[in-house]
Amino acid sequence: MKSLDEYLRDAEQAHGHLCAGQVLGVRLAMLGLARLGIDPRGKSEDRKRLVTFVEIDRCATDAVAVVTGCRLGKRALKFRDWGKVAATFVDVTTGKAVRIAAKESSKTLARQMHPELEDKNRQQMLAYREISDDDLFTVQWVKVELPPEEFPGYKGERIVCAACGEGINFRREVRRDGKILCRACANSDDRYYEPL
Ligand SMILES: [Zn+2]
């Protein structure tokens, strides 16, 4: 695996700036991969073994994507909008999965470690490099049910919504009263937009 500094350089480039969230995300992902024993930069088999769930849409998530190589467009990155700095790394060949979450106490710890720095981001950027894994994260072995259509390489049928006529991939359809519907047509609560 690359070093923390090498990953941080990559993350800075991908994300547009270096921030405390990047440092936290890189370390979180490095710890997850180390626990699983996967190096996505190594053999190509290793790259295809990994699926990552992220639980926040902030800076740290970009860093997790950089370190793992998991992308939304490859169906290897899954987003759950839970507002937590946490991610679960799944080895799809063995079924082993580990969830890593940033400890809430890390911010206070950063302030205590670097009171000489006034800027909170700089305080945390420095401290998040220095704090031990145990003080920074909780590690939890978990089980993740991953149905076939959630796997990166899965190719399934594509069908058409009876109401709007748009195509739907990979079993995302809803069947109701013998009709095949997309999620937007089947349930307005699911829909994030209203047609004008
Ligand atoms: Zn950022």
Ligand SMILES: [Zn+2]
């Ligand atoms: Zn529809």
